Amino acid sequence: xxxxxxxxxxxxxxxxxxxxxxxxxxxxxxxxxxxxxxxxxxxxxxxxxxxxxxxxxxxxxxxxxxxxxxxxxxxxxxxxxxxxxxxxxxxxxxxxxxxxxxxxxxxxxxxxxxxxxxxxxxxxxxxxxxxxxxxxxxxxxxxxxxxxxxxxxxxxxxxxxxxxxxxxxxxxxxxxxxxxxxxxxxxxxxxxxxxxxxxxxxxxxxxxxxxxxxxxxxxxxxxxxxxxxxxxxxxxxxxxxxxxxxxxxxxxxxxxxxxxxxxxxxxxxxxxxxxxxxxxxxxxxxxxxxxxxxxxxxxxxxxxxxxxxxxxxxxxxxxxxxxxxxxxxxxxxxxxxxxxxxxxxxxxxxxxxxxxxxxxxxxxxxxxxxxxxxxxxxxxxxxxxxxxxxxxxxxxxxxxxxxxxxxxxxxxxxxxxxxxxxxxxxxxxxxxxxxxxxxxxxxxxxxxxxxxxxxxxxxxxxxx
Amino acid sequence: xxxxxxxxxxxxxxxxxxxxxxxxxxxxxxxxxxxxxxxxxxxxxxxxxxxxxxxxxxxxxxxxxxxxxxxxxxxxxxxxxxxxxxxxxxxxxxxxxxxxxxxxx
Numbered sequence: 001x002x003x004x005x006x007x008x009x010x011x012x013x014x015x016x017x018x019x020x021x022x023x024x025x026x027x028x029x030x031x032x033x034x035x036x037x038x039x040x041x042x043x044x045x046x047x048x049x050x051x052x053x054x055x056x057x058x059x060x061x062x063x064x065x066x067x068x069x070x071x072x073x074x075x076x077x078x079x080x081x082x083x084x085x086x087x088x089x090x091x092x093x094x095x096x097x098x099x100x101x102x103x104x105x106x107x108x109x110x111x112x113x114x115x116x117x118x119x120x121x122x123x124x125x126x127x128x129x130x131x132x133x134x135x136x137x138x139x140x141x142x143x144x145x146x147x148x149x150x151x152x153x154x155x156x157x158x159x160x161x162x163x164x165x166x167x168x169x170x171x172x173x174x175x176x177x178x179x180x181x182x183x184x185x186x187x188x189x190x191x192x193x194x195x196x197x198x199x200x201x202x203x204x205x206x207x208x209x210x211x212x213x214x215x216x217x218x219x220x221x222x223x224x225x226x227x228x229x230x231x232x233x234x235x236x237x238x239x240x241x242x243x244x245x246x247x248x249x250x251x252x253x254x255x256x257x258x259x260x261x262x263x264x265x266x267x268x269x270x271x272x273x274x275x276x277x278x279x280x281x282x283x284x285x286x287x288x289x290x291x292x293x294x295x296x297x298x299x300x301x302x303x304x305x306x307x308x309x310x311x312x313x314x315x316x317x318x319x320x321x322x323x324x325x326x327x328x329x330x331x332x333x334x335x336x337x338x339x340x341x342x343x344x345x346x347x348x349x350x351x352x353x354x355x356x357x358x359x360x361x362x363x364x365x366x367x368x369x370x371x372x373x374x375x376x377x378x379x380x381x382x383x384x385x386x387x388x389x390x391x392x393x394x395x396x397x398x399x400x401x402x403x404x405x406x407x408x409x410x411x412x413x414x415x416x417x418x419x420x421x422x423x424x425x426x427x428x429x430x431x432x433x434x435x436x437x438x439x440x441x442x443x444x445x446x447x448x449x450x451x452x453x454x455x456x457x458x459x460x461x462x463x464x
Numbered sequence: 465x466x467x468x469x470x471x472x473x474x475x476x477x478x479x480x481x482x483x484x485x486x487x488x489x490x491x492x493x494x495x496x497x498x499x500x501x502x503x504x505x506x507x508x509x510x511x512x513x514x515x516x517x518x519x520x521x522x523x524x525x526x527x528x529x530x531x532x533x534x535x536x537x538x539x540x541x542x543x544x545x546x547x548x549x550x551x552x553x554x555x556x557x558x559x560x561x562x563x564x565x566x567x568x569x
Contacts, residue, residue, distance in 0.1 A: 104516050234514075234515050235486075237514075237553050237564070297553040298553075298564055366485070366486070369485050370520075370523070373485070374520070374523035375523070375526070377482055377483075377523050377524060377526065377527025377530065377531075378481065378482055378526070378527035378528060378529065378530030378531030378532075378534075379527075379530050379531070381481075384483060384485050384488035385485045385486055385488070386488055387488075
């Protein structure tokens with residue numbers, strides 16, 4: 001009998017072997033990553049990327065949409081295409097993959113994912129068409145189908161969460177985001193119904209802003225905050241530094257959001273107070289991310305992480321804008337009215353959009369790699385994740401995105417149509433670069449690059 | 465044919481062909497392989513992964529099994545994935561540290 005304790009090698013210095021008795025993993029944590037489960041998140045991601053390209057193209061073709069106040073049918077249509085088609089599709093696809101991974105469990109039902117995908121796609125495409133034509137009855141009809149899909153999504157993930165004992169901060173954050181997702185679609189349907197039947201007296205713009213905050217902060221930002229408490233340490237080889245600080249951030253964002261929703265909806269004067277509560281939550285979040293990064297063991301941050309961290313950094317200008325916009329003394333003029341659009345633009349395109357692009361550079365290569373290569377581990381040679389896309393393209397996409405966002409924000413604030421076209425053009429260029437890189441990754445899905453390696457034997461080694 | 469005995473070098477070099485896709489480093493230099501025991505053609509490998517809940521759990525374990533079965537004289541491979549002791553970057557070899565860009569300890 002022969003026994004070896006590793007790691008050791010002739011080429012490297014030996015490290016002490018673990019002295020404790022090893023404990024087997026309770027259950028294999030495959031996290032539902034069967035071939036079908038990989039394909040489904042990929043469909044969501046592809047739907048998202050397609051919606052992103054279409055929304056970019058529409059803005060490029062009609063830059064005046066951003067140059068005027070944002071309450072117009074076409075801008076509502078593009079916003080919903082971006083939010084539901086791009087962000088929601090990606091978030092849902094990513095959640096089906098990431099929630100089981102972050103909580104170390106398996107997805108409750110894969111079958112429900114297929115039904116939800118159908119309801120989601122038909123629902124959001126129909127809603128975008130209905131908004132474009134400002135047909136509120138059809139917005140309500142397709143919105144109901146979308147809500148059904150959201151219900152399936154929330155049910156599936158809630159049952160997945162229920163399998164995990166105790167209340168870790170990540171579980172609480174995901175549960176919060178699911179709650180806000182249901183609240184957002186319910187508020188959206190209520191808004192549509194009230195517009196159609198004219199039965200409430202709430203100011204429609206205030207209701208729209210309250211609905212938007214529920215969705216963007218409650219769902220997307222909450223998901224980003226929560227998931228990053230697992231993924232940032234995982235990708236940088238670090239650890240969560242303060243569980244208490246993480247809990248504090250999630251709790252303050254939730255409390256702030258309740259307050260913001262009520263005060264924005266009813267136009268109460270306490271908006272800056274709740275904005276400050278929420279900003280305190282973001283401050284705690286930022287401090288925790290900085291602490292995690294300071295303790296990281298992996299010195300070099302890849303560009304996917306740089307996209308993500310830059311997106312988080314946009315919380316700073318967003319918080320300043322939020323405070324300014326909630327201040328009752330803010331003069332009402334053309335520029336300050338446009339600042340609302342800039343706020344939405346940086347929040348949606350900047351914070352959420354860039355964070356998603358960063359995470360896609362981590363998720364899509366993994367999904368494709370898993371589908372094409374995982375079963376060949378130990379049988380053949382194939383590329384690592386970082387070899388599946390072009391880093392120079394990734395860098396070009398990063399800078400053109402930021403330049404485009406800056407140009408778009410300034411041009412929107414000053415209602416400058418030419419500037420918007422240039423800024424939009426830079427962003428579309430960035431998205432085209434992103435699509436090109438995604439194409440390179442997906443090529444491995446269609447035609448995997450597998451090379452067999454030679455069988456090793458003792459005699460072969462002995463001759464070395 | 466009589467199989468020659470397995471050497472540490474052979475097993476390690478063979479396991480080095482199993483690469484963690486995210487970090488792009490083999491599982492030996494990452495320090496993921498805790499120990500192995502060979503008894504009459506049966507190899508039992510005890511190893512871990514960089515994070516609990518890693519979706520690569522089954523694929524990497526299967527990969528270890530596949531690659532070791534290519535060795536002459538190995539008729540059976542058992543891979544046990546454990547979480548205790550948890551993996552830490554300090555378990556990496558110097559080669560692993562330099563390949564991942566990890567700080568020195």
